[in-house]
Amino acid sequence: MRHFAIVGSGPAGFYTAEALAKAFGERARIDIIDRYPVPYGLIRFGVAPDHQSLKAVSKRYDKVAETEGVRFVGNVAVGSDVLVDELIQLYDAVVLATGAPNDRKLGIPGEDLPGVVGSAAFVGWYNGHPDFADLDPPLDGTHVAVVGNGNVALDCARILAKTAHEFEGSDIVGHALAALEKAATRTITILGRRGPHQIAMTPKELGELGHLEAASPVVDAADFPPLEADESLEPGHRKSIAILREFAATPPGSTKPKRMVFDFFAKPLWIEGDGKAETIIVERTELDPDGRAVGTGETYAVPASLVISAIGYSTPPMPGVPYDERHGHFLNDHGQIADRLYCVGWARRGPTGTIGTNRPDGYEVAEQIAAAMPVGSGAGKPGGAGLDSLLAERVIQSTSFDDWRTIEKAEEAQARPSSPREKFVHADDWMKVLGRTR
Ligand code: NAP
Numbered sequence: 001m002r003h004f005a006i007v008g009s010g011p012a013g014f015y016t017a018e019a020l021a022k023a024f025g026e027r028a029r030i031d032i033i034d035r036y037p038v039p040y041g042l043i044r045f046g047v048a049p050d051h052q053s054l055k056a057v058s059k060r061y062d063k064v065a066e067t068e069g070v071r072f073v074g075n076v077a078v079g080s081d082v083l084v085d086e087l088i089q090l091y092d093a094v095v096l097a098t099g100a101p102n103d104r105k106l107g108i109p110g111e112d113l114p115g116v117v118g119s120a121a122f123v124g125w126y127n128g129h130p131d132f133a134d135l136d137p138p139l140d141g142t143h144v145a146v147v148g149n150g151n152v153a154l155d156c157a158r159i160l161a162k163t164a165h166e167f168e169g170s171d172i173v174g175h176a177l178a179a180l181e182k183a184a185t186r187t188i189t190i191l192g193r194r195g196p197h198q199i200a201m202t203p204k205e206l207g208e209l210g211h212l213e214a215a216s217p218v219v220d221a222a223d224f225p226p227l228e229a230d231e232s233l234e235p236g237h238r239k240s241i242a243i244l245r246e247f248a249a250t251p252p253g254s255t256k257p258k259r260m261v262f263d264f265f266a267k268p269l270w271i272e273g274d275g276k277a278e279t280i281i282v283e284r285t286e287l288d289p290d291g292r293a294v295g296t297g298e299t300y301a302v303p304a305s306l307v308i309s310a311i312g313y314s315t316p317p318m319p320g321v322p323y324d325e326r327h328g329h330f331l332n333d334h335g336q337i338a339d340r341l342y343c344v345g346w347a348r349r350g351p352t353g354t355i356g357t358n359r360p361d362g363y364e365v366a367e368q369i370a371a372a373m374p375v376g377s378g379a380g381k382p383g384g385a386g387l388d389s390l391l392a393e394r395v396i397q398s399t400s401f402d403d404w405r406t407i408e409k410a411e412e413a414q415a416r417p418s419s420p421r422e423k424f425v426h427a428d429d430w431m432k433v434l435g436r437t438r
Contacts, residue, residue: 003030003031003381003383005033008097008347009041009074010042012344012347014064017065018067020366020369021070029069033076034076035078037407039058039401043055043057045128049171050159066401072401074398074399074404075397076387084341086390088340088341089381090387092381093340093342095365096318096337096341096347102315102328103119104312104328110271111309113276115137115138115276115306119153126172130426130427138306139180139182141185141306142305143187144306144308148310150310154208159176159180161214162214163214188259188261190262192266196224198287203239216260217259265284266282277306279301280302281302322337327350330347330348335361348361407424411424
């Protein structure tokens with residue numbers, strides 16, 4: 001028998017479990033460990049609540065969790081409750097699938113003012129992440145700025161722009177829905193330090209902005225290179241640029257109350273305000289021959305009482321695990337960190353790609369593990385039984401997949417009409433449903 005621990009129950013963790021279960025069959029015992037009592041990581045806490053079709057991938061993960069030999073072990077924080085070194089003693093191999101939940105910093109003055117939040121915090125707030133349930137972002141101002149030109153910036157802008165009616169069918173948490181309904185937001189400025197051709201937004205997500213009930217996108221045609229320049233772009237990206245060009249060609253004068261203004265070639269310099277964010281000062285940029293943004297010296301002020309920086313994420317370091325500071329993920333060679341220690345997903349390669357990109361990652365690492373542990377070899381590790389003893393010694397109450405099913409039912413039972421669930425947003429509430437305390 002081979003015993004595997006996967007740390008993190010988001011997409012990367014589940015695809016790795018699926019791959020290990022396939023590679024080792026009945027010879028595998030796989031524990032998927034998560035710091036939260038509930039599974040799915042990014043699917044639950046990151047994917048936008050109005051993108052339920054993307055969240056449906058969790059059904060596939062359910063099948064993995066219910067596979068013979070696979071366990072979900074929730075409510076166990078690896079790095080504090082249990083150390084990676086301890087897991088290595090207990091299991092034949094340990095795979096870190098801890099994602100990239102930390103916001104990258106803008107690194108500009110004023111970033112710590114109240115009213116400046118990272119996208120992980122803002123997304124966590126509307127998605128019911130326990131760390132951000134009490135974020136209470138200031139929504140009483142008319143102007144919001146979102147820094148970044150990726151899909152997360154689009155998610156944040158879209159959520160700010162939608163009406164309560166447009167959230168029907170979503171699982172946005174009640175506190176966020178109530179706050180957004182009362183919000184005074186009228187202008188959402190999406191700041192890109194480079195131009196339209198350099199966006200990291202995908203067509204489907206960009207296209208949604210053209211169909212919002214109460215908001216219209218505003219794009220300046222003068223920001224684009226000549227149309228012929230689009231021909232050299234990869235087809236998917238060309239589609240995104242075509243959508244932006246359509247937005248730019250739409251005559252102004254929309255009667256919709258909210259505007260989503262794409263401000264390209266605008267590099268944030270600092271954020272200022274009287275004890276809280278009021279204005280973000282940006283510098284007009286142009287592209288150098290290598291496509292990098294270079295300041296022109298021209299600066300201007302963009303009003304914003306809420307500034308959301310959506311400029312990428314990093315993986316939190318873990319005690320005793322080599323870390324690549326520059327790229328913000330674990331130091332690894334094709335997923336291998338050290339003997340019997342691996343990483344997958346964003347913890348391996350940084351926060352890029354779609355949910356599906358994690359699948360080949362997981363399968364590749366599972367293949368490496370299988371190659372290192374041929375049939376017949378075996379170290380006789382204690383695996384899950386050893387972990388359970390350690391947790392019992394430390395009085396840590398883990399949660400099982402059945403426990404999650406109990407929580408899931410309770411979340412479904414308290415859902416608003418038309419919503420699939422109303423999530424519990426405080427860590428204690430999950431345990432209360434199970435009749436336990438942490
Ligand atoms: P991203 O795609 O890497 O975009 C980050 C953006 O931040 C880029 O536009 C980047 O501009 C900008 N940026 C970085 N540092 C900056 C700075 N100091 N000042 C100003 N701008 C800065 O990251 P993301 O949006 O966080 O998305 C992460 C991954 O999740 C992506 O692969 C994304 O596609 C995926 N995702 C997908 C969906 C979906 O499919 N619906 C939804 C959300 C996220 P430069 O290009 O100039 O560096």
